[in-house]
Amino acid sequence: MDNLILKVCTKVLFTPIILFGLYVQFHGDFGPGGGFQAGVIVAAAFILYAMVFSVEDCKVIMPPKLNFFLLALGAFLYGFVGIIGLILGDPYLSYDVLGTTKEAGQHIGILLVEFGVGLTVCNVMISLFYSFANFNFGKKNND
Amino acid sequence: MFLAVLIALSVSFLLILVRLIIGKTTYDRILAANSIGTIIVLAISVHGFYMGRPEFIDISIVYALINFIGTVAVLKLFDKGTLGDK
Amino acid sequence: MINSKSIALFLFLLGFWLLMSGHYTVLITSLGVISCLLCVYLTIKGNFLDNETIPIYFFPRLIQYTIWLIKEIFISNITTAKVILSKSEEPELFSVKATQKTNEGKVTYANSITLTPGTVTTQIKDNVFEVHALTKEFGDDVRGSEMDRMVTWLEKGK
Amino acid sequence: MLDLSIQIISIISFVGGVFFILTGSIGLIRLPDVFSRIHAAGMIDTAGASFIILGMILQSGFSLITAKLVFIGIFIFFTSPITGHVTANLARKKGVIPIGKTKGKTL
Structure with a gap:
C-alpha cells in the first residue's frame, strides 16, 4: 500500500513485535504462551512488513532459501532432542537426562523442543504467505 | 466492580455489533470490527483481573497485535484485491 | 553498522524485554540479549535502520x-x-x-x-x-x- | 486511608472509561457517515481504553503487570490513528463523498 503513515509506523513496530514473539517463546513455561503462539507472532511481523512494503522487500530480510533451511532445522531440533533421550536409555522425548539434575534437564529440554516448534511454525507461516500472497481474488486492479 | 465494567463492555459490544450488521459501506464494517477488537482487548484484561489471573494480559497484547495486522490485511485486500505486490 | 541508532534501538529493546520478563535468571536474560541483537540485526539486514525507524533527535x-x-x-x-x-x-x-x-x-x-x-x-x-x-x-x-x-x-x- | 483513596480514584477512572466507551458506541451508530464515525471510534480507542487501563493500573498496585498494562496502552495509542487514517484514506480514494461542506481546495 502506498501510504506514508503505514510505512513509517511499520518500520517502528517491526522490531518490538518480533521481540514480543521471542518473549512469548522463552517464557512459555511461566505463563500463557509457548512455541506455537510465538512462531505465529514472529511470522505476523514479517507478514505485516511484506504487506505494507512488498514481498520482494521481505525476501531481503528472510530469503526463501534461509526460510526452508530454518523450517527443516526446527523439525530436526525437535526430533534430535527426542532421540538424545532414546540414546541415553530413556523413552523418546524424555527430558530428565539432558541436565545435571532432573529439574534442569526438564527446563533445557522444554526450552529446546519449544524453540524447534516455534522455528518451524514461524517459517511455515512465512513460506505459506510467500506462496499465496500474489493470489488474486478475482478482483481487478483499479489504480 | 470488574463485573460491572465487563457488563458495560458487553453492552457497547452489542451496540457496535448493530453498526457492523447494518453497515452501509464496507469501511463502516471495517471500522466497527476494529472497535470491537479494542473492546475485546480491554475485556480480556479486565476479565483477567476479575478471575484473579493477571497473566491474561499477555493474551490481550497478542489480541491487540492481531487486531491491527488483521485490519491492515483487510484494508489492503480491499485496496488491491491481493495481499502481495501485483 | 554500530552507530548511535543501532545502540539506541538495542537499549530500547532491552528495556522492553526487562520490563516484560520478570524472570531475571542468567539463562533467560542472556536469551533476551541475544533476541535484542537479532532484532537489531534484522533491521540492518533489511536496510531500514534510519531516522524513521528510531528518530533519536x-x-x-x-x-x-x-x-x-x-x-x-x-x-x-x-x-x-x-x-x-x-x-x-x-x-x-x-x-x-x-x-x-x-x-x-x-x-x-x-x-x-x-x-x-x-x-x-x-x-x-x-x-x-x-x-x-x-x-x-x-x-x-x-x-x-x-x-x-x-x-x-x-x-x-x- | 491511602488505600481507600486509590480505590475511589480507580472506580472514578472505570466510570469515566465506561462513559467514553458507551458514548463512542452510540456515536458509531448515530453519526451520519464513515468519516464522522471514525471520530467516535477514535474516542473509544483513546479515552475509553486509557481510562480503563488507568483504573486497572491503580488496582494492580506497582508491579510488572503495570508495565504490561502501559505497553497495551502505548500499543493502542500507536495503532489506533494508523487504522483510522488508513480507513479514511481508502474510503476517500475509492470515492466515498463526505457529508457536509468542503472548504477551499481539497486533494
Whole structure:
C-alpha cells in the first residue's frame, strides 16, 4: 500500500513485535504462551512488513532459501532432542537426562523442543504467505 | 466492580455489533470490527483481573497485535484485491 | 553498522524485554540479549535502520510533547462526547499546510491530528494534509496550527 | 486511608472509561457517515481504553503487570490513528463523498 503513515509506523513496530514473539517463546513455561503462539507472532511481523512494503522487500530480510533451511532445522531440533533421550536409555522425548539434575534437564529440554516448534511454525507461516500472497481474488486492479 | 465494567463492555459490544450488521459501506464494517477488537482487548484484561489471573494480559497484547495486522490485511485486500505486490 | 541508532534501538529493546520478563535468571536474560541483537540485526539486514525507524533527535523534547498531547486528547474527547450526545455535528473537509521537513515529523503530526478525536487526516500529499473535522470548532483548532508548531518544535530537537 | 483513596480514584477512572466507551458506541451508530464515525471510534480507542487501563493500573498496585498494562496502552495509542487514517484514506480514494461542506481546495 502506498501510504506514508503505514510505512513509517511499520518500520517502528517491526522490531518490538518480533521481540514480543521471542518473549512469548522463552517464557512459555511461566505463563500463557509457548512455541506455537510465538512462531505465529514472529511470522505476523514479517507478514505485516511484506504487506505494507512488498514481498520482494521481505525476501531481503528472510530469503526463501534461509526460510526452508530454518523450517527443516526446527523439525530436526525437535526430533534430535527426542532421540538424545532414546540414546541415553530413556523413552523418546524424555527430558530428565539432558541436565545435571532432573529439574534442569526438564527446563533445557522444554526450552529446546519449544524453540524447534516455534522455528518451524514461524517459517511455515512465512513460506505459506510467500506462496499465496500474489493470489488474486478475482478482483481487478483499479489504480 | 470488574463485573460491572465487563457488563458495560458487553453492552457497547452489542451496540457496535448493530453498526457492523447494518453497515452501509464496507469501511463502516471495517471500522466497527476494529472497535470491537479494542473492546475485546480491554475485556480480556479486565476479565483477567476479575478471575484473579493477571497473566491474561499477555493474551490481550497478542489480541491487540492481531487486531491491527488483521485490519491492515483487510484494508489492503480491499485496496488491491491481493495481499502481495501485483 | 554500530552507530548511535543501532545502540539506541538495542537499549530500547532491552528495556522492553526487562520490563516484560520478570524472570531475571542468567539463562533467560542472556536469551533476551541475544533476541535484542537479532532484532537489531534484522533491521540492518533489511536496510531500514534510519531516522524513521528510531528518530533519536525527538527524544529530548518527547516527554514534554507527550504531556501536551495527552492534555489535548483529553479536552477534545470531552468536546467530542458533548457533540455526539447533543447531536450538533456539522462535518467539514479542508486542507492545511504542514511545516515539517522530514517524513517522521509529518507522520507524527498526522498521527497527532488523528489521535485527537474530532479531527482525522484523510490524505497526505507532499506537505499538504487533507483533514476531516467533526465540527467547525475542531477545524478552527487545526487551522490555528498550534499542533503544527508543537510538532515542528519537537522535530527540531536540541 | 491511602488505600481507600486509590480505590475511589480507580472506580472514578472505570466510570469515566465506561462513559467514553458507551458514548463512542452510540456515536458509531448515530453519526451520519464513515468519516464522522471514525471520530467516535477514535474516542473509544483513546479515552475509553486509557481510562480503563488507568483504573486497572491503580488496582494492580506497582508491579510488572503495570508495565504490561502501559505497553497495551502505548500499543493502542500507536495503532489506533494508523487504522483510522488508513480507513479514511481508502474510503476517500475509492470515492466515498463526505457529508457536509468542503472548504477551499481539497486533494
